[in-house]
Amino acid sequence: MNSVQDTIYNWLTIKVVIDHRPEDTAANETVLWFENTLQEKFGISDYHYKKSGGWYIVTYKNEESVNEFRFPEDMIEVMLNQILQNPDHYRNYPS
Template identity: 50%
Template sequence: MKKVLDAIYNWLTIKVVIDERPEDQAAAETETLFRTILTEDLGVSEIQVTKESDFYYITYVKDGVQQNTRFPIELIEVMLNQINESPERYQNFPE
């Protein structure tokens, strides 16, 4: 179970970056990698994310069972905040 939660955390952390910076090719590739790990390697499906008050709430299906977890917003948005605070360090380079 810990592997699934780690993968969801990693995926969601980069997903919030790509949601804010859709032109960021590196973030898009990383999001695809983590989504593939979740869906193909770990068998997670039907992932839904909501953001309410101080948490991201995630609902997903694993082994036919719907499960829920949550992460504090500040934990998930740490990478996005670093990028926004020092954008010169996270330039987007064309392919």
């Protein structure tokens, strides 16, 4: 990942999947990878999101300041919607 915004976008896309499918092994492993990247590459370990008015709002803190990114709901939920519409293509394979 080349930027904080790209990494947070990808983390959030997978995090939303986990919120609907907590047993999804691949999604859990992927979100951990993005969380590790946020911490190791960008020094970010304090972050959270909320959904409000058609937007996902991610607030994060690094060593210097508190920042925020906003992503449209439909942009973040693309993966989740694809999984929900085609569950046979996205089966969980426990490790």
